[in-house]
Amino acid sequence: MIYLFDGSLTGLLTAVFEWFERKPGRTYLQLTGIFQPDAFTESFEVINNEDKADRVWKGLQKKLKKDWQRTFYCSYLSEIPEAFNHLFQFAIYIFESEIGAAANYGNDHVVALSKYAKSVEREKHRMEAFIRFQKTGDGMFYTSIDPDFNVLPLISNHFKNRYADQQWVIYDLKRKYGLHYDLNTVEEITINFSDGAKSPNPSPALMDEKEELYAVLWKDYFKSANIVARKNTKLHLQHVPKRYWKYLTEKQLA
């Protein structure tokens, strides 16, 4: 049996609800778009239903400790097609077992989720570390990113708590939405980039007059802090893989 859903969290949770209603035996959860129908496997299209999803989530909350609720959510944010199926199987396993079953690292879905969540948390952590704001002329601190996973929902609080007295925008270019903090709340925004293509950085003309100076000072600092006699490129690359360099002010040529 194959269940098809639209990739939303509501859809995924609804799928779990429907499975328990029907108990169709071994079932695989797939994204509607990817599915290639064939003559041998039966499929079922999940229709999103907020109430059903809500009931499943509440049920999971009863069965899972806080850290596993987060593991579940993070795995979902990975947006990896196989992760969706593991989440689906995991939820079924949890409902069918006694409380505490998430500690069973001998179970494939438990291990899979803890791996997905680890990758997502790592990406979250990297974004918190590697984001570099630029200050615009009107006092806004702006940055754009294109993370491997959908981590904006996870990093929002960190930036809100930390930069409570400055306005900021973090824009996910890949997923085409961003967060804007207006000194009170964080809201989701979308931006129409006029030139159509990716234009991750505002033009220098729009920058605060001191922006350039602090960027230069930071690059200077980065160079000074290095100890040449200890050079270790391999370790450096392990910590800051090349794909993240585009975020880093200190890695841009002068």
Added chain:
Amino acid sequence: MSDRIREKLNILADAAKYDVSCSSSGGTRKNDNKGIGDSHSSGICHTYTEDGRCVSLLKILLTNHCIYDCLFCVSRKSNDIKRAAFTVDEVVDLTMNFYRRNYIEGLFLSSGIFKNADFTMERLLLVCKKLRLEQRYNGYIHLKTIPGASEELIKEAGLYADRMSINLEMPTEAGLKLLAPEKSHADVIKPLEFVQQNIVQFAEDKKLIKHVPKFVPAGQSTQMVIGATPESDKDIMYTANAFYKNFSLKRVYYSGYVPISNDSRMPILGTQPPLLRENRLYQTDWLMRFYGFKVQEILNDANPNLDVDIDPKLSWAIRNMQHFPVDINKADYKMILRIPGIGVMSAKKIVQARKFGKLRIDQLKKIGVAYNRAKHFITCADSPYQIKDYQGTQIKAFIMADSQSKYLKTDNNQLILF
């Protein structure tokens, strides 16, 4: 204007970089005054230098003018280098602007000693006060305690700093006397002890009174320079152990000496810093702090120095084969932690998972156990039957053959933790 500040930053960041501590962890400050900044309990590395070290703090000296002449230090009086000094406001401005752009977790402020200890400490204190009170800055501050500064100043500084540190510099008194005759470990111990007593006192008060201000909430740390003087690894780690115990230090840092002069009392310019040794010392430090090892088990009169070719956890295991093999499905957590190839995370997962049934090899691999290493020391549900009882030395040979490229290169200076 901008040229001058650039020059100062270059000089004073360059002079500060030999202090290897860059941790921004242990902070508990929240941004509850709608100001700016908070601290992340586990710290954040915002970037890494090309030598692979974490950069999380703006690490600078207030000035590199110094009245002392410690031989191991670039800022020593007799060294012919460019000198500079920041104003208090310059440090505040740099910190705030770097912080707002998410370059850093905070400030690590140290200084050469100009005029005298109190004069220097007062300036450092002023920076902290301006940041906290005028800028409403709640980011991380690591402040150097200046040896010889008055207790009033040190105590006041403790109200604004998250972490304070003061460096032992050399692992033994004899080593220190050799390179810095004007200094002694006693100068370090006195303020460490004073700050520690205050940390305890504030914690006591907090139990009785609700609104006690924070006092050095991220605790104290120290640093030893490794390889400038001829101490053994045992000397180094016994000193570290004593300081962890006596002053509840959060961290001891080991900084492989990077030659900066041609004085005959130390390794000369061009000598490679002892990076592998430094790595082994950190591994030992971790074994003491997170793996339940006593320092005497790892280093003692029979083994005064750490093995170069294998890590200290493996060394201990092959010297103590009487404890192995360990049954993964029965042994207690403490013993599982001691198995080479199993880290803290895997050990925790093992004790949770085995409640659901006996663990097999494939499950251990999925959990994250380095099985090729661990297999010599464990049995699990489907361990192959072993007829031969291998000696520790044979096992060492197997493991080294297995991980030739990964562990044996002497220029390998990565911090690989088990």
